[in-house]
Amino acid sequence: MSEAYTGGCACGAIRYEKAGAPIAALHCQCRQCQQRSGTGHASYVVLDRRDDLIVRGELQTWPVAGDSGNVKHNAFCPICGSSVFVTFEAMPEMIAIHVGSLDDPSCFHPGMVTYAARAQQWDRVGPGLKSFAEMPPG
Structure with missing residues (x-):
């Protein structure tokens, strides 16, 4: 089933819309997510095909290398600093959308x-969830 995910930053300067069925919905406890979120983990809805992403407003991004050495780009609002996706x-x-940026985060499972x-x-999240020491195998 395909859903439309809408959301934006805390101040409203950034708005986005993305349709699609989630590839994954997860909590990430890597150190970068801890630092970016200011807590023990970040939560994401991962979707396919970035090309149909609609963004209103001027995002800024900053690159960071993950454990694999591959670069990921963190998109955020330059006004309020809210992270919106990676x-x-x-x-x-x-694209991995930050669940906190969704208009309806209750859709996150x-x-x-x-x-x-x-x-x-x-930071104890999701008792009973499948847990991976690092990234799950491809």
Whole structure:
């Protein structure tokens, strides 16, 4: 089933819309997600085909190399600083939308936890979810 995901930043300067069925819905406990979110993990809905993404407003991005050495681009609002999504140079067909930026985050139903090996002791997410020490095998 294909859904339309809409959302934006905290101040409203950035708005986006993306249709598609999720490839994955997950909590990531890698150190970069901890730093970016300001807590123990970040939560994402991962979708295919970036080319049909509609964005209103001027995003800024900053690149960072992941554990694999591959670069990912974190898109955020230059006014309020809210993160809205992440794209990946090694997988340009994918986009990971920050669940907190969704208009309706209740549509998020996580199926896994990635980088659980880096979890903070106080950050317990999704008991019963499939958990991977790093990224799940391709």
